Amino acid sequence: MEVAYYSPVSWEEAVKLLAEDADHSKILAGGTDLIIQLKQKNVKPAAIIDITRIPGIRDISVNSNEVCLGSAVTFTQVAEHKVLRGKVPVLTEAAEAVGSPQIRNRGTLGGNIANASPAADVVPALLALDTLVWVRSIRGERKLKLEDVLVAPGRTNLAADEVITKLSFQIPGENTKSAFVKLGRRNALAIARMNLALVVTFEAGTRITEKVVMALGAVGPTAYLYRGVHEALAGRQLTDEAIERAAVLTSEEVAARLGTRSTAHYKKEAVKGIVYEAFYRILHSEYGAQ
């Protein structure tokens, strides 16, 4: 059976097409995951809706306190965005950690969320930035916290007739620094064994942490925010001991999350390494507040 291919040029058109046969339609943004699934016949949609020709869908807007990203913004666009690099290195580093240049040129932020891979690189970074996900359907528009979108591997809380239109988050203040760390089996074209996004806000001019936001990927069914480190570290000096404490707590968290899974033994130990690396980069970063 021939697949119908649509290239709507407005959101109205897109959601209308989607509503016609939502269960048998697939949204195409970058295509880097969908096309593999099509080839492997894991999905057999009746219709493919290519949303990349909708005006504004590749726009990045940064105003004084908010960043807004169209859902088809590519990883390359994010990775090479100088303003974002200065303000939210956690996100640009995550975008840069994705697969390969070819994949980064096509793969999109919206696609990364909608696919709900537990090892997606950009998702922990967006989680740590408290990102809002804007979705649309013929029933209207709504926004959700990213944390509430992710359900399980390959599953989100979005309805079949909903499509992600954009993402937004508040720009962290001047005293905030951030970093993203990926542990893979090699330095490119790697699926994350684990990844971690860290956003730390300091009290002005000190090494005292006000807020520590940590998101972890590939240690459970979805990437998630781990709040234990904030509880232990907030209001204290970010000393070597504090970092070790953060590493140990994260390790315990990972052990609890993974339980008896065969990967637990390794991951609970190795996560300490990526916690160390993230704090190291935050303390030695050339970007963000000094």
Add this chain to the structure above:
Amino acid sequence: MSYKWVGKPIIRKDALDKATGRTKYMTDLEFRGMLWGKIVRAGIPHAKILEIDTTEAESCEGVVAVVTYKDVPGLNGYGIHIPDQPVFCQDKVRYEGDAVAGIVATSREIAEEAAAKVSIKYEQLPGVFDARQALADGAPKVHDNGNILLQTRVQIGDVDAAFQEADLIVETEYYTPVQFPVYLELEGGIGEYKDGSMTIWCGSQYPSQDQRQLSQVLSLPEEKIRIISNPVGGAFGGKDDLTIQAQLAVMAYKVGKPVKLVNSREESNKTSWKRHPMFITMKTAAKRDGTLLANKVEIISDTGAYAGLGGPVLTNTVGHACGSYRVPNIDLAGYCLYTNNSPCSAMRGFGVPQINFAMESQMEIIAEKLGMDPVEIRLRNSLVTGDKGPLGNTLPMTMGIVPTLLKAKESNLWLKRNDLKKQVSRPWKKRGVGIATSVKGVGLGKGIPDYSSVEITLTGTGEYVVSTGCPEIGQGNHIAFAQMAAEALQCPLNKVRIIQGDSSCTPDSGVTAASRTVYAVGNAILLAAKEIKRKIKQLAAEHWGVAVEELTLDEYKVCCKEKQVAISELAQLLEKQGITVKASSYFDMPVADKGIDGLHGLPHILFGATTQIALVEVDTKTGFVEVLESICIPDAGKIINLQGLEGQAEGGTVMGMGYAIMEKAEIKEGHVLTDNYDTYLIPTSLDTPDIAVHPVEELEETGPFGAKGIAESLCTTITSAVINAIYDAVGVRITHLPASLEEVLFGIKQGEV
């Protein structure tokens, strides 16, 4: 000796077409009216076939034929060594990639869809997936004759007595995993059966061998089979034996039209010939001063469901069990077992990387226990020309081990290793420097026919056409051949044209494998060049009616006193008279003075040697290993083309490094789970160290211009160098490859307890 072409920086002739996308590989070909083939594979590792029903597939629109074992005209089996692999299985499947049927259809898509409609009823059989279990009594039998493909034992001297008198005995168990070849060009090509003759266009390392095998399968005389296999988009041993040629030939034979068949990468990862996984136990004895006394080795190799070259590979592993060293007492036992895993056969190094890893690890352990310098202990034991090798034969040819070790010792990486180790990128990371050395025999070894023929023809345009059956598989042998031919013919390089890998017009030059083509084909080129020069002079002498002795031959012309004629003119003249100036040669590889009864392919007497140093950084908190720098010091004899040698060294380094730290196949109950490159990982550009190549040139007088062969040694040594560097960094002795994140981190944690 100064040369005009040999050793000079000459650019590969094939590079231009490859850089512009003009090169047609065999899988790029397309014929008018061509059909598409698809192999139906078992998908289960061990089962009896009860019924094959092809009716539904045959009824699909666009399906031209469905072939099974019934359509194989001749021998339903292939395999260079033992033809135990069915072209299409009849009564039993022995691994998941086994071919059961073949679809020929008007498009690739139809062929793929129809393949899913062949209905095969099986009775599943218990499988065996571990070579040690395959050896046990009562193990499921992969073949009727049992699971042992080859069992060997070589005993020289008295190991027990040596262990008694030794100051130190080190016994270690090692495991080396399967390694995938990862050539980028998939197995595939076109077959066409027309007017009683079969032509196969398919990348292969040995067209004449394919021709012989397909002659059996198709029951056609060899001259009715033509194999064209040049160029090849990478092979690394994996295209030595047949890949899809036999199935393709049967399909093409059935339909009488050209059929194209290309494996998917998933099929390739499940069916390609791979490096044998091996369990190796090594017990080595040494004196206090580091002199090696004895080596007792047991090797258990898993060849998978079919023999492939499993026997010769094991023999070669045994033959290289003591590496680069003199060991007076040896007891080497080897077993090569059938299992229900994906078959293994030749892969770059041919059984040597496995055993070199074990031996070079032993050397480090011994050196440390004796408080010796790693270079000194190697120098003390290194084989030199004239020595008796561990297998009892004399080594009359150059041995490059000592010169490469001495050069390594003087390298910056080695001299400044303590400073380099201090420059860690993070406080919790640690650096280490490791060294290793290896030799790899050039050629097939005593007892296996190993010869090379070359033909040189002078054309009417004054061009020399040099034909050899050995294909160009990427390594650049064509440019080395051209340089050697131009040198030997004393002609300009652009007057030499190399023709390779077409069984209808190139002679049997043996296989493109075993690091042998520069030496074996090079020597054959020298012989043929000498002969054609003699013929040219003779014809010129006849032309002028003078004695041959009065003639001289130079780059462009034949001279006799004041008379001269350009070679191109002479060629034209002869062509008009219907005379073709042509010379053929036959070169036999030299072999050892002494063999070992019952073992074919041992010993070797011609060796390429490599010493290599690696600098690594280990993340002590995650186990991640990064290879930062490496220096590769090969001895290939005279270097014909330095750029080519460097390219081989750099590529070999990265391949051997992948084997050391990254390449890890997941195979569960005979199912290859790492069926594409998202899961079977090889190093990318970001994983690659800075590699320096500093060759030594020990001229080998039996070699063409003093050349030997080196391709395999170049991917062998680095593995041990990296593993030794990891030990230097964090004190973890990796005995089971690869040094994965988990192996390294758990090793570090264990050390901390």
Add this chain to the structure above:
Amino acid sequence: MAKYSFILNGKRVEWEGSPTRTLLQVLREDFKLTGTKEGCGKGECGACTVLIDGEAVNSCLVLIPQVEGHEVLTIEGLSKDDQLDRLQESFISEGAIQCGYCTPGMILSAKALLLKNSKPSRAEIKKAISGNLCRCTGYTKIITAVEKACSE
């Protein structure tokens, strides 16, 4: 069946067929541009790399309607009137080519880099070609070739 139009190696072309055909299939099978290779079929090896609007992409992961109205450059379109691109020249002169199967994709990934950055560092070059696997060369001469192409 539908019709699509795009710029292929500088020329406007039209193609008609199923929208689920990949750009790789269309290039190789319909336009006979076999310089673009298939190595893995899932974006993991880079052998099928082409440029779309100057950016490197895996053509095995692009459906043909996605290139409608865009510019596609394959290895065959890189040299103009037999005048080689400097990258092609340097790949040849530096010995960056062995079996050659990764070469077209590798050169195009490097081209995409040079279009953005005319003086890349060695680290930037390594990163730009990190989506292109090569089993023969160990990447070293490829990296040097890219360096050389922008050094003159």
